[in-house]
Amino acid sequence: MEYRIDSRDDNSLRVVFSGDITFSENVAFRQLLKDLTAKSPKACVFDLSNVNMVDSAGLGMFLIARDQAETGGWRLSVSGAHGHVASMLKLTKLSDLLEG
Amino acid sequence: MDTGAMQIPGRVTEVADEVRAAKILVVDDMPLMRTMIGTCLTKGGFTNISYAEDGAEALERVAADMPDLLVLDLNMPKVSGYEVCRSLRAQTDTAALPILVQSASETPQERVEVFASGATDFVSKPINQPELLARVRMHLENKFLINSLSKFQSRIQAELVMAREMQHSLLPDRDLVHELEKATGTTIEAFYKASFELGGDLWGCWRVDDHKLGIYVLDISGHGVSAALNTFRVHATMARFEPFRDNPADFLTLLNAALQPAFPLGQFATMFYGVLDFQTGELTYAGAGAPRPMILSADGGIRLLDSAGMPVGIVKAPKYENKTDQLAEGESLFCYSDVLTEAPAPDGGFLGEDGFVKFVADCELEGARVTLVERLLDQFYMRVPGALPDDLTAVAIHRAPDFAALSNDASEGRYVFKTRREAKKIATRLAAVSAEPIGIAIGLMELFINAIEHGCLGIGHDEKGRLLEAGGLNDEILRRRKLPEFANNEVVVEYARTDTALSISIRDPGPGFNHSAFLSEDEAHAKKHGRGITMAKTCFDEMTYHGTGNEVRVQHLINSSQS
Numbered sequence: 337m338e339y340r341i342d343s344r345d346d347n348s349l350r351v352v353f354s355g356d357i358t359f360s361e362n363v364a365f366r367q368l369l370k371d372l373t374a375k376s377p378k379a380c381v382f383d384l385s386n387v388n389m390v391d392s393a394g395l396g397m398f399l400i401a402r403d404q405a406e407t408g409g410w411r412l413s414v415s416g417a418h419g420h421v422a423s424m425l426k427l428t429k430l431s432d433l434l435e436g
Numbered sequence: 437m438d439t440g441a442m443q444i445p446g447r448v449t450e451v452a453d454e455v456r457a458a459k460i461l462v463v464d465d466m467p468l469m470r471t472m473i474g475t476c477l478t479k480g481g482f483t484n485i486s487y488a489e490d491g492a493e494a495l496e497r498v499a500a501d502m503p504d505l506l507v508l509d510l511n512m513p514k515v516s517g518y519e520v521c522r523s524l525r526a527q528t529d530t531a532a533l534p535i536l537v538q539s540a541s542e543t544p545q546e547r548v549e550v551f552a553s554g555a556t557d558f559v560s561k562p563i564n565q566p567e568l569l570a571r572v573r574m575h576l577e578n579k580f581l582i583n584s585l586s587k588f589q590s591r592i593q594a595e596l597v598m599a600r601e602m603q604h605s606l607l608p609d610r611d612l613v614h615e616l617e618k619a620t621g622t623t624i625e626a627f628y629k630a631s632f633e634l635g636g637d638l639w640g641c642w643r644v645d646d647h648k649l650g651i652y653v654l655d656i657s658g659h660g661v662s663a664a665l666n667t668f669r670v671h672a673t674m675a676r677f678e679p680f681r682d683n684p685a686d687f688l689t690l691l692n693a694a695l696q697p698a699f700p701l702g703q704f705a706t707m708f709y710g711v712l713d714f715q716t717g718e719l720t721y722a723g724a725g726a727p728r729p730m731i732l733s734a735d736g737g738i739r740l741l742d743s744a745g746m747p748v749g750i751v752k753a754p755k756y757e758n759k760t761d762q763l764a765e766g767e768s769l770f771c772y773s774d775v776l777t778e779a780p781a782p783d784g785g786f787l788g789e790d791g792f793v794k795f796v797a798d799c800e801l802e803g804a805r806v807t808l809v810e811r812l813l814d815q816f817y818m819r820v821p822g823a824l825p826d827d828l829t830a831v832a833i834h835r836a837p838d839f840a841a842l843s844n845d846a847s848e849g850r851y852v853f854k855t856r857r858e859a860k861k862i863a864t865r866l867a868a869v870s871a872e873p874i875g876i877a878i879g880l881m882e883l884f885i886n887a888i889e890h891g892c893l894g895i896g897h898d899e900k901g902r903l904l905e906a907g908g909l910n911d912e913i914l915r916r917r918k919l920p921e922f923a924n925n926e927v928v929v930e931y932a933r934t935d936t937a938l939s940i941s942i943r944d945p946g947p948g949f950n951h952s953a954f955l956s957e958d959e960a961h962a963k964k965h966g967r968g969i970t971m972a973k974t975c976f977d978e979m980t981y982h983g984t985g986n987e988v989r990v991q992h993l994i995n996s997s998q999s
Contacts, residue, residue, distance in 0.1 A: 359659060389778075389786070392655070392706070427725050427727075427743070428725035428745075429744060433750075
């Protein structure tokens with residue numbers, strides 16, 4: 337998994353992911369959350385257009401991110417999910433929870 | 437604590453006691469050297485030192501009382517240090533013994549020879565006392581740390597095995613499943629295989645009221661010990677809601693309310709729970725994000741149930757809904773974990789839900805309905821070799837066809853067919869006039885499939901295996917049937933029924949095969965090839981081949997007191 341954080345003018349961020357978001361990416365994801373918290377954005381979009389696979393651990397990490405957003409007072413949403421990732425989010429209704 | 441002499445900055449202290457008490461054997465033909473080395477080691481805090489004067493004595497002493505480390509002179513008469521090394525390395529119990537060799541040689545070529553003969557390390561001659569001590573300590577520490585780690589690993593391995601067995605004990609046992617099958621007129625296939633690490637899958641089935649059967653599958657997210665521990669917690673929690681088992685949505689709601697506070701953030705369980713009225717066929721179910729279960733109709737059509745829902749354990753008040761469907765006689769409900777849909781496809785992507793549905797549909801044609809999951813998994817393991825990345829759960833409830841309605845009073849009859857779909861219908865009808873429909877259907881399908889694929893279409897055993905691995909069997913069958921040399925081939929089945937026996941003959945236009953090999957007691961042969969034929973044999977009271985092996989006759993004895 338790789339990611340790039342883009343800043344926007346209105347104090348919102350866009351995180352563009354690529355690769356797979358799975359159990360083995362745990363450490364990288366936590367680092368990302370630290371980085372995001374440090375930036376104190378108003379809102380943040382996880383762009384999943386370049387992500388092919390998210391496993392249950394990956395979904396768990398999204399849930400942790402959502403929790404951090406709530407604590408930190410910023411809005412988290414997910415965009416660009418397609419194929420298997422989109423099906424997963426729809427099946428688990430996490431797309432509703434993550435404002436996908 | 438006398439650690440002053442033992443401490444070297446940066447070295448571990450965990451194994452200090454073991455190091456201090458280590459047995460060191462000093463081998464040198466010169467008494468002066470033995471004394472010097474011995475004194476050096478003693479000053480360094482070592483207390484258990486023994487000596488040997490030459491290579492032969494060294495080997496004897498090692499054999500009599502294994503030391504932890506050897507300090508070995510190379511140039512000795514009779515048996516040299518090189519020979520001692522080679523000899524010790526050739527034996528399993530001394531193959532890893534730390535051997536420090538003393539060498540006066542400085543040339544690279546001689547150093548290479550020292551290591552090639554099996555020495556672990558060497559100290560230069562004349563002896564540099566601090567260097568000798570440092571190297572001895574380091575090699576002893578390594579040895580004891582590695583031992584300690586290996587023992588720890590073995591112990592953990594053993595504990596994981598025990599934990600996995602405990603998890604297995606949470607699943608319904610065979611007796612319970614058999615009872616349910618008998619009471620409900622269904623055949624239940626259930627397979628569970630934990631992945632390499634401890635898993636977080638669970639499935640269960642139980643009686644609900646007089647006329648209902650409940651079934652659930654669940655998959656706890658993540659891996660390892662915490663997911664596994666949660667399976668026990670979930671299992672125990674479900675027991676509290678037994679009175680609510682007849683209402684899937686309520687059951688999930690209550691389960692979620694109990695588990696959500698306890699699950700750590702990010703952990704959840706996808707789940708499906710269904711209740712089947714086995715008298716009317718009505719199925720009521722609720723989903724919490726589990727992979728969509730399939731309903732297979734009697735003619736092989738597949739539809740998916742809507743199991744979408746928030747997984748259990750995330751939010752305080754998810755809204756689960758009861759949905760209804762119908763599982764008619766002859767139909768099957770199939771639930772499975774996502775390791776099957778997330779399997780790699782030959783083209784590099786995922787099998788995906790669509791790919792898996794097609795896979796199931798293809799398998800459905802290849803044998804009796806009640807062996808669907810077993811056959812499906814056999815093929816799945818062929819296509820996805822190696823360890824699975826996640827737990828595998830695959831459970832199917834097959835509602836028996838209305839055999840009474842399908843049976844007839846005719847004392848004899850004849851069928852002719854070309855396709856597997858037709859074969860299935862005929863197998864079911866013939867099973868209906870027998871006393872053991874399930875077993876007869878299984879046996880007949882094995883023989884019918886063989887008659888079609890081998891007898892009518894000329895697909896040999898090895899070829900079939902290759903096609904199954906590549907996933908191209910179905911396409912090849914359809915292709916071949918269109919070819920002129922195969923297009924008119926058909927299987928002819930004749931049967932005769934009396935009060936005491938059902939006799940069936942199956943004939944195909946193929947060249948036959950060497951059937952005696954499959955019907956012998958040779959298990960090894962049976963395993964590799966005709967497993968299906970060997971299995972078929974057990975379904976009938978008698979099975980014989982005729983002609984060139986292209987005709988098989990079976991007999992099923994009808995015990996009049998049973999029907």
